Amino acid sequence: MGDSYKQPGRLRPAPENFLSEDQIKAVGAGRRDFLRKSFMAAGAAFAAPLAARASEGDPAILNLPEWTTSLGQPVATRPYGMPSKYESQLLRRESPGLTRVGGASVSFCPLQGLFGIITPSGLHFERHHQGWHDIDPSKHRLMINGSDPEFLKKPKVYTMDELMRMPSVSRIHFIECGANTGLEWGNVAVPTVQYTHGMLSCSEFTGVPLKLLLEDCGVDYKKARYILAEGADGSSMTRTIPMEMVESGEVFVAYGMNGEMLRPENGYPLRLVVPGVQGVSWVKWLRRIEVGDKPYATKDEAVHYIDLLPNGLHRQYTSIQECKSVITTPSGGQTLLDKGFYNVSGLAWSGRGKIKQVDVSFDGGINWQTARIEGPVQNKALTRFNIGWVWDGKPAILQSRAIDETGYVQPTYGQLRKVRGTKSIYHNNAIQSWKVVESGEVTNVQVL
Ligand code: MTE
Numbered sequence: 001m002g003d004s005y006k007q008p009g010r011l012r013p014a015p016e017n018f019l020s021e022d023q024i025k026a027v028g029a030g031r032r033d034f035l036r037k038s039f040m041a042a043g044a045a046f047a048a049p050l051a052a053r054a055s056e057g058d059p060a061i062l063n064l065p066e067w068t069t070s071l072g073q074p075v076a077t078r079p080y081g082m083p084s085k086y087e088s089q090l091l092r093r094e095s096p097g098l099t100r101v102g103g104a105s106v107s108f109c110p111l112q113g114l115f116g117i118i119t120p121s122g123l124h125f126e127r128h129h130q131g132w133h134d135i136d137p138s139k140h141r142l143m144i145n146g147s148d149p150e151f152l153k154k155p156k157v158y159t160m161d162e163l164m165r166m167p168s169v170s171r172i173h174f175i176e177c178g179a180n181t182g183l184e185w186g187n188v189a190v191p192t193v194q195y196t197h198g199m200l201s202c203s204e205f206t207g208v209p210l211k212l213l214l215e216d217c218g219v220d221y222k223k224a225r226y227i228l229a230e231g232a233d234g235s236s237m238t239r240t241i242p243m244e245m246v247e248s249g250e251v252f253v254a255y256g257m258n259g260e261m262l263r264p265e266n267g268y269p270l271r272l273v274v275p276g277v278q279g280v281s282w283v284k285w286l287r288r289i290e291v292g293d294k295p296y297a298t299k300d301e302a303v304h305y306i307d308l309l310p311n312g313l314h315r316q317y318t319s320i321q322e323c324k325s326v327i328t329t330p331s332g333g334q335t336l337l338d339k340g341f342y343n344v345s346g347l348a349w350s351g352r353g354k355i356k357q358v359d360v361s362f363d364g365g366i367n368w369q370t371a372r373i374e375g376p377v378q379n380k381a382l383t384r385f386n387i388g389w390v391w392d393g394k395p396a397i398l399q400s401r402a403i404d405e406t407g408y409v410q411p412t413y414g415q416l417r418k419v420r421g422t423k424s425i426y427h428n429n430a431i432q433s434w435k436v437v438e439s440g441e442v443t444n445v446q447v448l
Pocket of ligand 1: 124125126127128129130175176177178230231232233235236237265266267278279280281282283284285
């Protein structure tokens with residue numbers, strides 16, 4: 001990059017940061033013409049103070065601000081800290097019109113505004129099938145039983161106190177809903193990375209390995225080859241998980257997230273963590289684990305979270321989230337206001353292990369450069385990548401392509417559709433393209 005970073009370009013954030021709710025709804029409905037005008041107005045407002053700074057000296061330096069000349073607020077004014085009021089637009093958001101009731105809906109994580117790999121707990125995406133509750137932990141129980149007494153000798157019921165006294169692990173993992181990017185199977189559908197990829201978050205979870213609990217209950221691994229995990233909410237979310245995953249020691253029952261108790265929206269006081277596997281198996285408000293000798297084919301795995309293939313057949317239990325990546329900045333809805341240097345940044349992840357390499361293209365996949373990976377790279381966790389780019393003011397198409405430690409390469413839309421068709425909902429891990437036009441606007445496009 002040499003000295004190119006010394007002329008950094010300016011970036012207008014995604015439209016949600018300065019559009020009204022009505023305007024956001026219009027984006028959802030496909031009416032985008034006013035967006036350009038909003039961007040131009042915002043761009044002009046942004047440029048004026050800069051010109052003034054150059055000719056008259058910068059008032060932000062010349063005049064002592066109020067925060068230098070007055071007393072600040074005392075400690076513990078906010079006993080639980082909150083983000084600055086200037087960051088109030090960085091929020092999880094619902095996609096307008098996606099579902100009919102908020103209790104069975106999704107809120108998307110604002111990936112475009114995050115740094116590093118950890119999702120702040122208050123911005124972790126949400127997906128509920130029947131709403132969330134703030135459950136009294138003293139009334140919450142985890143029951144472990146067998147579908148046959150032979151499979152598990154000592155069925156038990158654990159209180160939260162008992163679970164939290166057991167040996168624990170803390171691990172950083174991504175969670176991605178199987179339906180993430182699901183709207184884009186047929187064509188471009190939504191404008192920003194928050195909506196294309198925001199059913200994705202990454203946290204440090206703390207809890208007890210499920211293996212330890214099953215062994216405490218006298219499991220017979222030879223006979224019990226599957227578990228069924230069940231949630232305490234009205235949807236009674238139930239998912240089958242193969243016993244090898246549990247035996248590997250990776251699956252755990254978590255009560256902690258990013259150093260504190262789980263948030264109610266994310267399963268407080270107990271959820272299952274199934275690293276690398278689609279979010280639906282991370283059962284929240286976990287109340288029961290049953291061990292059995294075959295997959296359970298529950299409603300959440302027989303008619304939902306299955307892959308429709310081009311020949312009309314459904315594929316069940318494709319639970320692993322394959323290797324995927326996305327550029328989070330610059331990304332759809334943002335605008336490049338100047339030519340010059342941009343730090344292109346994004347996220348990569350794989351349900352099969354660690355990320356080995358991320359390549360970035362600025363010309364729609366003709367030429368690729370290897371991005372810088374920010375380490376240490378964690379197993380089945382988000383991985384941050386960065387690469388410098390000097391925008392010459394000409395049209396460009398930005399893409400990222402991740403490769404995981406198994407050697408699997410993230411596919412193009414063309415490659416994925418050949419195998420999966422265009423009518424699926426789940427498990428879309430295609431390469432994302434962001435088009436930059438001469439005005440600097442960045443939009444969501446698809447390149448085969
Ligand atoms: N567990 C229960 N009990 N009820 C639910 O509705 N939703 C599942 C899973 N676990 C769900 C659940 C789905 S589909 C996903 S993607 C993840 O939780 C979302 O987890 P989050 O809301 O913490 O992001």
